[in-house]
Amino acid sequence: MKSIMSVYKVGHGPSSSHTVGPYNAAMLFGRRFPEADRYRVTLYGSLALTGAGHGTEKAVKSGLPGAEVLFNTAERDLPHPNTMLFEAFRQGRELGRLRIISIGGGSLRIEGERSADEEEVYPQRSLAEIMELCRRESLTLTEFICRMEGDGLKPYLAWIWKAMQAAVERGLSTEGILPGGLEVARKAKLLYNDRSYNESSDVTMSRLLSAYAFAVSEENACENIVVTAPTCGSCGVIPAVMYYMRHEKGFPEAEILDALAVAGLIGNLIRTNASISGAVCGCQAEIGRACSMAAAGLAALYRLRPEQIEYAAEIAMEHNLGLTCDPILGLVQIPCIERNAVAAMRAVNAVDLSRFLYSTRKISFDEVVDTMYRTGKDMDEKYRETSHGGLAQMYRARHLPPEAGD
Numbered sequence: 163m164k165s166i167m168s169v170y171k172v173g174h175g176p177s178s179s180h181t182v183g184p185y186n187a188a189m190l191f192g193r194r195f196p197e198a199d200r201y202r203v204t205l206y207g208s209l210a211l212t213g214a215g216h217g218t219e220k221a222v223k224s225g226l227p228g229a230e231v232l233f234n235t236a237e238r239d240l241p242h243p244n245t246m247l248f249e250a251f252r253q254g255r256e257l258g259r260l261r262i263i264s265i266g267g268g269s270l271r272i273e274g275e276r277s278a279d280e281e282e283v284y285p286q287r288s289l290a291e292i293m294e295l296c297r298r299e300s301l302t303l304t305e306f307i308c309r310m311e312g313d314g315l316k317p318y319l320a321w322i323w324k325a326m327q328a329a330v331e332r333g334l335s336t337e338g339i340l341p342g343g344l345e346v347a348r349k350a351k352l353l354y355n356d357r358s359y360n361e362s363s364d365v366t367m368s369r370l371l372s373a374y375a376f377a378v379s380e381e382n383a384c385e386n387i388v389v390t391a392p393t394c395g396s397c398g399v400i401p402a403v404m405y406y407m408r409h410e411k412g413f414p415e416a417e418i419l420d421a422l423a424v425a426g427l428i429g430n431l432i433r434t435n436a437s438i439s440g441a442v443c444g445c446q447a448e449i450g451r452a453c454s455m456a457a458a459g460l461a462a463l464y465r466l467r468p469e470q471i472e473y474a475a476e477i478a479m480e481h482n483l484g485l486t487c488d489p490i491l492g493l494v495q496i497p498c499i500e501r502n503a504v505a506a507m508r509a510v511n512a513v514d515l516s517r518f519l520y521s522t523r524k525i526s527f528d529e530v531v532d533t534m535y536r537t538g539k540d541m542d543e544k545y546r547e548t549s550h551g552g553l554a555q556m557y558r559a560r561h562l563p564p565e566a567g568d
């Protein structure tokens with residue numbers, strides 16, 4: 163299993179697989195062929211179907227200025243739904259080409275090559291193995307992670323946490339309409355300030371968690387800087403929970419970093435044993451994974467037992483099973499933004515349940531991850547980030563002219 167540092171990446175929204183990954187791929191290709199006088203980039207699969215709404219063309223062109231970007235929705239024989247072909251030319255002659263896959267969370271795989279992202283840091287591949295080792299050697303999950311990752315982890319997480327907080331704070335102080343044509347208003351500031359008279363502490367918590375999740379997700383929709391946690395589409399869940407715990411409940415920063423480490427481990431296990439891409443497994447792999455990570459991180463912050471941390475992560479994933487990806491107009495706005503807020507609240511509920519019921523559980527975290535992957539594989543393609551199913555299909559049929567509808 164790879165470093166958890168590759169779970170959290172800082173980059174421009176709105177989509178880790180559709181903007182962060184393609185931007186990084188374009189930068190990489192430009193460095194390989196700096197002598198080219200023309201670049202052509204062809205987007206396939208989900209990148210071609212939702213790339214316009216997700217801003218993929220803009221991301222590619224900001225990494226490779228002047229590149230011609232083509233959308234190929236006809237090709238079906240692909241190694242992955244997020245496939246790109248990069249070609250470089252000089253005076254009409256081809257210099258080279260690379261097929262690059264945006265595997266989710268901003269990470270890339272170059273066909274026929276092994277990337278630095280592939281370096282293995284953990285020999286373990288399941289939470290069961292990790293828990294067994296921790297039991298044997300009397301380690302907490304945080305101690306285990308620090309032992310495996312070395313000294314570079316904490317400064318990296320401190321940088322990530324700073325970027326997460328900055329996104330919350332920018333989002334809370336900004337109003338207006340999100341770009342893309344759906345005319346969705348930014349709501350984080352409203353939620354943050356709209357304290358009602360005699361509001362109960364439970365309502366305050368839900369309102370603030372939602373405000374923080376909206377703040378980050380709206381920043382993402384505006385193509386501003388966010389942290390993939392684990393993806394751009396799901397970037398609001400973990401910052402919402404951790405920001406609340408830091409700034410409303412006063413948990414020290416060092417403990418927040420430990421919680422991010424535990425959340426990262428859970429996200430890493432899901433990436434290793436299933437997928438982190440909406441184009442492969444639907445939204446259960448993005449929001450479901452973020453919810454599971456946030457629940458585990460929060461349980462660790464509360465210093466719950468390892469079994470309770472596992473159960474919190476399992477509950478959070480279990481109740482996102484089957485969640486489809488159907489963003490309207492291919493924009494990461496509806497249902498994505500609200501879904502981040504709902505997942506943040508669900509993560510808190512999962513931890514509350516895990517406190518009391520962990521000794522009665524029947525399903526392990528590893529089992530629910532395997533189930534998520536198999537569910538994703540069974541899911542009709544139109545529910546996997548194509549904008550051809552669900553809410554996206556309904557919206558096109560009802561609100562767009564017939565020639566653009568189904």
Ligand code: SF4
Nearest residue numbers: 395440445448487498
């Ligand atoms: S519906 Fe979920 S997976 Fe799809 S773009 Fe939105 S957040 Fe990402």
